[in-house]
Amino acid sequence: MSSTQKKSTASRISISLPAPLCDQLDAMVVARGHASRSEAISKMISEQLVEHQQQLGRQVMAGTITLIFDHSKSGLQSRLMKIQHKFLKEIISSQHVHLENHHSLEVLLVQGPGIRLKRIADELITCKGVKHGYLNVTSTILPPIY
Numbered sequence: 001m002s003s004t005q006k007k008s009t010a011s012r013i014s015i016s017l018p019a020p021l022c023d024q025l026d027a028m029v030v031a032r033g034h035a036s037r038s039e040a041i042s043k044m045i046s047e048q049l050v051e052h053q054q055q056l057g058r059q060v061m062a063g064t065i066t067l068i069f070d071h072s073k074s075g076l077q078s079r080l081m082k083i084q085h086k087f088l089k090e091i092i093s094s095q096h097v098h099l100e101n102h103h104s105l106e107v108l109l110v111q112g113p114g115i116r117l118k119r120i121a122d123e124l125i126t127c128k129g130v131k132h133g134y135l136n137v138t139s140t141i142l143p144p145i146y
Contacts, residue, residue, distance in 0.1 A: 062110070063110055065120065067080070067133045076127060087110075
């Protein structure tokens with residue numbers, strides 16, 4: 001099969017944007033180092049589809065839960081640890097770093113159904129003393145551990 005006979009792996013679509021939005025898109029393409037508008041838009045659509053799948057909760061996903069919390073808050077570290085132990089199947093690993101002013105940064109590597117990962121993140125993030133938390137997921141999953 002010659003290169004002209006190979007099937008294209010991309011589909012073409014056409015969109016219209018207001019000029020100011022297009023200008024902002026072009027600025028973002030340059031700032032993030034994308035090769036083209038198409039690449040940037042493709043990445044944004046992919047991220048939104050992952051978010052959509054997470055909300056539906058049917059697909060196994062991998063990701064991180066990032067927490068910033070006040071480690072001097074009485075009982076908080078114990079509460080966070082109890083929640084993590086409750087979800088041993090989904091929490092693959094964690095890293096804890098001490099920050100300034102009694103704060104800590106903890107990053108958990110997680111994998112499981114999107115809806116379950118959201119539940120874990122919500123339980124951790126809503127603990128009193130957690131200043132900021134975020135779940136970031138992808139539809140690409142980890143290979144089997146054993």
